[in-house]
Amino acid sequence: MAYTPHTSKEILEMLKAIGVSSIEELFNDIPDDIKKKAKDNFILPPPISEIDLINEIQNLAQKNKGEKFISFLGGGAYKHYIPSFVKLVAQFPNFYTSYTPYQPEISQGVLQAIFEYQSLICDLTQMDVANASLYEAGSGICEAALMGVRINGKKEVLVSEGLHPEYLETLYTYLEAQEINIVKIPLNKNGETDIDFLKEKISNKTSSVIIQNPNFFGVIEKELEEIEKITHQQDALLILSIYPISLGILKAPGEYNVDIVVGEGQSLGIPLGFGGPYLGILATKREYIRQMPGRIVGETRDINNRRGFVNTLQTREQHIRRAKATSNICTNEALSAIMAAVYMSLLGKKGIRKIAEICFSRAHYLKDLLNKEGFELTYPNSYNFNEFVLKTPIDSNIVIDFLKKKNIIGGIPIKRFYPEREKEILIAVTEMNSLNDIHFFITSLKEAINKN
Amino acid sequence: MNKEIPLIKDLHDDNRPTINLPDPLEDYLPEKILPEKLLREDIPIPQVSEPEVVRHFTNLSQRGYGVDTGFYPLGSCTMKYNPKxxxxxxxxxxxxxxxxxxxxxxxxxxxxxxxxxxxxxxxxxxxxxxxxxxxxxxxxxxxxxxxxxxxxxxxxxxxxxxxxxxxxxxxxxxxxxxxxxxxxxxxxxxxxxxxxxxxxxxxxxxxxxxxxxxxxxxxxxxxxxxxxxxxxxxxxxxxxxxxxxxxxxxxxxxxxxxxxxxxxxxxxxxxxxxxxxxxxxxxxxxxxxxxxxxxxxxxxxxxxxxxxxxxxxxxxxxxxxxxxxxxxxxxxxxxxxxxLGSEGLKNVTEMAVLNANYLKERLKDLFHLPYPDLCKHEFVLSGKKQKEKGIKVLDIAKRLLDYGVHPPTIYFPLIVEEALMIEPTETETKNTLDQFVEILKAIIKESEENPNVLKSAPHSTPVGRLDEVHAAKILKVNWK
Structure with a gap:
């Protein structure tokens, strides 16, 4: 067997040393009934060689036709350029084949890289402290809401309907389990969180207000300053979900006095991968560090006073605190965090700004062309970053299906999440969409409408 | 080797270039479209050249240890070989x-x-x-x-x-x-x-x-x-x-x-x-x-x-x-x-169990073995004999680092005093297991002759034993 190196001679020697005569004897502690059932029912397809596996997988890969299409898909996951070195780092054996750095003296590489990741996230968001990663943004939002409840003991959260619908679904799953109430705040006609509604619903019972910026519909929440005031007046916490690349141009959460920042870090050099593994970003103010979930790397010194890094504040975590831990998270997304650190380091302040500007400018170029061609947007008076909602005169699925014939994935039909909204498509543009793609998209879109 | 690797921010210079990227469309720049109050001025992320970034993270990765580097018998973690x-x-x-x-x-x-x-x-x-x-x-x-x-x-x-x-x-x-x-x-x-x-x-x-x-x-x-x-x-x-x-x-x-x-x-x-x-x-x-x-x-x-x-x-x-x-x-x-198919996965289990029982047998006299029955994929030893002589399993674990081996899981499960939880996995040869036994024997011998070499271990790693209490006290969790 390929990954079990034992020779028959070695097996015999080892059995002898143990004092048993066969491998089967090593399983004498398992009741016969159980063994018999396993023997009779454990039947997988026969094993194949590496060569056959490659062939089988290539056949499956070809069925993922969408990967070759021009794509305007976004909605929380974005096709961004990944510099080659980011991909190489993910293959460094001492990074990807190591476990959680429980032995810091031989894990300084991982630990320093995570420390740098935490620092870069603080730089990007202008927050005080970041943890070493969570799974992704959906469960990350839940961890932030639960953290808020731990901080102020209140059991109601107000959530903007601009939050990604899958984050919202996840939030219901997590919060219901702890009997925390969710109140949804609708959007106004410009696609921004309705401030009047927020004012009406918020009270001193509110634990946190959760906003996404830019929100799921691509709209920039331009009244964050006002939302911050309203939230803090009621001693509630402001939780903001971010798209890290947008912070290349948009004001940082720390500048808005946000309390907890959560973000989907996929855009920082992590491949789309059909949805994962991604990277859950969580950052907060220093005063809340002890309520944070997950691992945190901190600086320290060794016995010779040299600088070193360790996992710190572990008394918050499940392996020490068990039922009273701040979260159950153990395995996180360390390798994704390292990739994000490498990505941010390679691009630097100039590169991150530039990527954001390319996304912004190309999206607005497309928006401009759509306007000129007479298309309507759902929120024509909103500000956007790189994503917006297009109104289609006919059912959005008909448009999407027509575009597929042109090898274009034209975006996400809003009705995927809101069945009553049948004629809208969420369109995202990144630096991976060339101007040619954009022109071809417009031409094909016109054709789709005219022919259907 | 033991020179401190600077933080990436220490390599920062505002005048360094970023990677090769296309230019944004001039007519559609954010400052021409968005109100000023929404825009940020500075992004305080360091600017470092690509060759320096490559060298930095390559050097960092060398300060590590993985399954591809050596034996990793970390109990309950199943650190087996990851097929390429x-x-x-x-x-x-x-x-x-x-x-x-x-x-x-x-x-x-x-x-x-x-x-x-x-x-x-x-x-x-x-x-x-x-x-x-x-x-x-x-x-x-x-x-x-x-x-x-x-x-x-x-x-x-x-x-x-x-x-x-x-x-x-x-x-x-x-x-x-x-x-x-x-x-x-x-x-x-x-x-x-x-x-x-x-x-x-x-x-x-x-x-x-x-x-x-x-x-x-x-x-x-x-x-x-x-x-x-x-x-x-x-x-x-x-x-x-x-x-x-x-x-x-x-x-x-x-x-x-x-x-x-x-x-x-x-x-x-x-x-x-x-x-x-x-x-x-x-x-x-x-x-x-x-x-x-x-x-x-x-x-x-x-x-x-x-x-x-x-x-x-x-x-x-x-x-x-x-x-x-x-x-x-x-x-x-x-x-x-x-x-692997069914037969291959069954073989995985068999060899994992064989390795664990073999190692248990070979180590049972060196340490206290609280549960001597057949084990499956892992087993737990207790360092209580050693503790009586003032040596903690932590010291043994840290000394293992000097011998180029990842230590077992220590202090877990909680019901075993001075626990050493060992899971060799199926992908290790008998030879590796035998070497591990010899290393532990050498360490136990050292503990009797020169306990300080354990208590002050590790000695050959990029940093010596790290002060976790100090880390929790100063709480320096980023470079700000």
Whole structure:
């Protein structure tokens, strides 16, 4: 067997040393009934060689036709350029084949890289402290809401309907389990969180207000300053979900006095991968560090006073605190965090700004062309970053299906999440969409409408 | 080697270039379109040249240790070899660059892999249906506990207690809290096992579920599992399988046949996907058919012609995260299972158990062995003999670093004094195990002749023993 190196001679020697005569004897502690059932029912397809596996997988890969299409898909996951070195780092054996750095003296590489990741996230968001990663943004939002409840003991959260619908679904799953109430705040006609509604619903019972910026519909929440005031007046916490690349141009959460920042870090050099593994970003103010979930790397010194890094504040975590831990998270997304650190380091302040500007400018170029061609947007008076909602005169699925014939994935039909909204498509543009793609998209879109 | 590696920010210079990128469209720059109040001025991220960044992270990676570097007998973590072909396959563009919202007809390959992996894992564990949203073992535990909670709510029963043995992983009680349950710990008996007579005292109508890992964290098979299952089910409670130790029983026992109603599987342990310095992993959850209507949605289904996402799961607990789970991890596990088949996976378990028992036999005189029975994939030694002489297992662990070996898990499970939890895995040769024994012998000898060399270890690593108390005191968690 390929990954079990034992020779028959070695097996015999080892059995002898143990004092048993066969491998089967090593399983004498398992009741016969159980063994018999396993023997009779454990039947997988026969094993194949590496060569056959490659062939089988290539056949499956070809069925993922969408990967070759021009794509305007976004909605929380974005096709961004990944510099080659980011991909190489993910293959460094001492990074990807190591476990959680429980032995810091031989894990300084991982630990320093995570420390740098935490620092870069603080730089990007202008927050005080970041943890070493969570799974992704959906469960990350839940961890932030639960953290808020731990901080102020209140059991109601107000959530903007601009939050990604899958984050919202996840939030219901997590919060219901702890009997925390969710109140949804609708959007106004410009696609921004309705401030009047927020004012009406918020009270001193509110634990946190959760906003996404830019929100799921691509709209920039331009009244964050006002939302911050309203939230803090009621001693509630402001939780903001971010798209890290947008912070290349948009004001940082720390500048808005946000309390907890959560973000989907996929855009920082992590491949789309059909949805994962991604990277859950969580950052907060220093005063809340002890309520944070997950691992945190901190600086320290060794016995010779040299600088070193360790996992710190572990008394918050499940392996020490068990039922009273701040979260159950153990395995996180360390390798994704390292990739994000490498990505941010390679691009630097100039590169991150530039990527954001390319996304912004190309999206607005497309928006401009759509306007000129007479298309309507759902929120024509909103500000956007790189994503917006297009109104289609006919059912959005008909448009999407027509575009597929042109090898274009034209975006996400809003009705995927809101069945009553049948004629809208969420369109995202990144630096991976060339101007040619954009022109071809417009031409094909016109054709789709005219022919259907 | 032992020179401090500067922080990336120390290489910053504002005048350094960024990587080669196209220019934005001048007419559509943010400052021409957005109000000034929305824009940020400076992004205080360091600017470092590409060659310097490459050198920095390459040097950092050399200050590490992985399965590819050496022996990694970290108990309960199953640090087996990660086949390289899986990494290559996961980097295929058709998988790596596929957006999760790609229409179903254009993502049939990925959907098929998820579906088939569900079938394979069902067969391996004896379960009926899997969800792949859970991103790690603990996430799987939470998912399953929420399913169990929804099941009892549906039946109109309010059961609020989760039972776990005192040898359980810390994630078990932590997940129970997150799911809104209370945890009660059951003491293990002198065999290190759950004893039906003790269990009986804890079972009542308030108990929702007993969470077990079998083999348990001592590496021992719960021999009374069929009796335990019967008792648990007679009180109307359910039985949950923490799959962290599945590597010890494949081909010999299936959780479904032992009476478990729900399981999670750690693909990053048993199914060879790498741990990535702490993650990502994947913790898919499988359930018996009476629980499948509660699974998170959507679930990938096959209608005879095409694979599709089924959102029509009436009693679903809802989502547990975004998208379809850690797909690229699922893909690697799929490849591993295809390469090995049933016989190969059974062989994996056999060799893992052989290695563990062999190592246990060879080390039993050097340390105290609290549970001398046959073990499965791992075993636990106690350093209490050494502690009497003033040597802690921590000192032994740190000294192992000097010999180029990753230490076992120490101080866990909590029920063993000065625990050393050793899981060699099936991918190690006898030679490696023998060398490990010799190293431990040498260290024990040193502990008698020159204990200070242990107490001040490690000596050959880039940094010496690190002060964790100091770290918690100064709380310097970024470079600001």
């Amino acid at each position: 072909i899986n990494e290559e396959i996961a980097s295929f563009s058709s998988f790596a660059n596929l957006h999760p919202y790609t229409p179903e007809d254009l993502s049939q390959g990925s959907l098929e892999i998820i579906y088939k992996l569900g079938e394979y894992l069902s067969n391996i564990t004896g379960m009926d249906k899997f969800t792949f949203q859970p991103s790690a073992g603990a996430h799987g535990e939470l998912t399953a506990l929420l399913i169990i909670k929804a099941y009892f709510k549906d039946k109109g029963e309010k059961r609020k207690i989760v039972l776990v043995p005192d040898s359980a992983h810390g994630t078990n009680p932590a997940s129970a809290t997150m799911a809104g349950f209370e945890t009660i710990e059951i003491p293990s008996d002198e065999r290190g096992l759950v004893n039906p007579n003790i269990l009986a005292k804890y079972l009542n109508k308030d108990v929702a579920v007993l969470m077990l890992t079998n083999p348990n964290t001592l590496g021992l098979f719960e021999k009374d599992i069929l009796k335990i299952s019967q008792m648990v089910h007679e009180t109307g409670a359910l039985l949950y399988y923490d799959g962290a130790n599945l590597n010890g029983i494949m081909g010999y026992a299936r959780p479904g046949d032992m009476g478990f109603d729900a399981v999670h599987v750690n693909l990053h342990k048993t199914f060879s996907t790498p741990h990535g310095g702490g993650g990502p992993g994947a913790g898919p959850v499988g359930v018996k058919s009476f629980l499948k209507d509660y699974l998170p949605k959507p679930i990938v289904e096959f209608d005879g012609e095409k694979y599709y996402l089924n959102y029509d799961i009436k009693k679903s607990i809802g989502r547990i995260r975004t998208f379809h789970g850690n797909f690229l991890v699922l893909l690697k596990a799929y490849c591993y299972i295809r390469l």
